[in-house]
Amino acid sequence: xxxxxxxxxxxxxxxxxxxxxxxxxxxxxxxxxxxxxxxxxxxxxxxxxxxxxxxxxxxxxxxxxxxxxxxxxxxxxxxxxxxxxxxxxxxxx
Amino acid sequence: xxxxxxxxxxxxxxxxxxxxxxxxxxxxxxxxxxxxxxxxxxxxxxxxxxxxxxxxxxxxxxxxxxxxxxxxxxxxxxxxxxxxxxxxxxxxx
Numbered sequence: 209x210x211x212x213x214x215x216x217x218x219x220x221x222x223x224x225x226x227x228x229x230x231x232x233x234x235x236x237x238x239x240x241x242x243x244x245x246x247x248x249x250x251x252x253x254x255x256x257x258x259x260x261x262x263x264x265x266x267x268x269x270x271x272x273x274x275x276x277x278x279x280x281x282x283x284x285x286x287x288x289x290x291x292x293x294x295x296x297x298x299x300x301x
Numbered sequence: 302x303x304x305x306x307x308x309x310x311x312x313x314x315x316x317x318x319x320x321x322x323x324x325x326x327x328x329x330x331x332x333x334x335x336x337x338x339x340x341x342x343x344x345x346x347x348x349x350x351x352x353x354x355x356x357x358x359x360x361x362x363x364x365x366x367x368x369x370x371x372x373x374x375x376x377x378x379x380x381x382x383x384x385x386x387x388x389x390x391x392x393x394x
Contacts, residue, residue, distance in 0.1 A: 217310050220365045228361075257353065264354040265361040268321075272313045274365075 221274035225266060229287045232258045236291055240298040255291070262287070314367035318359060322380045325351045329384055333391045348384070355380070 235258065239251055266280040328351065332344055359373040 217365060217367070224361060224364050257350075260350065261353065261357040264357050268317060268358040268361060271317050272310060272367075274310070 218274050221269045221272075222279070225262070225269065225275065225280075225283050228262055228265060229283050232262060232287060233290050233294070237294055240294060259284070259287075311367050314362045314365075315372070318355070318362065318368065318373075318376050321355055321358060322376050325355060325380060326383050326387065330387055333387060352377075352380075 232255075236251075236255060239254070263284060266275065266283060269275040270277050270280050325348075329344075329348060332347070356377060359368065359376060362368040363370050363373050
């Protein structure tokens, strides 16, 4: 396999996953800024749905061999950390 | 870009999307065989979640340039047709 092309798709995949993870963080931040309570079931549902969508993208990328499983887990773990920080900031308001 | 390698990832992507679409059809068939009513909210929720997951995979593949948008739409449309047939068969039982 041509290593250069392999890297192009791999880079694209990682970039897109990071964009999508960041989109979730932004969405949650907007919800918090607009005072939608984290205890609200709708908030939890939106978050669950978005996290599920992202994890499906990651699984897909891993199955295609574009992203290592460990890297995929890292993206989700980082996002969860970010959401926890946001959540903490929000509840301290 | 090396056309051969491009095709490998593209083929893998299409193959994986078809596998995942077929998985949804099978899941729904199992639910119907076990007499879980299509009117049941849980059935609808499972179906919605699975369809959402697949559409996220397709969007991801399209964004990476692995799958053409039209092909992605076709996969979803074919699955919907298949589910409609299953649904019809079930309600005629």
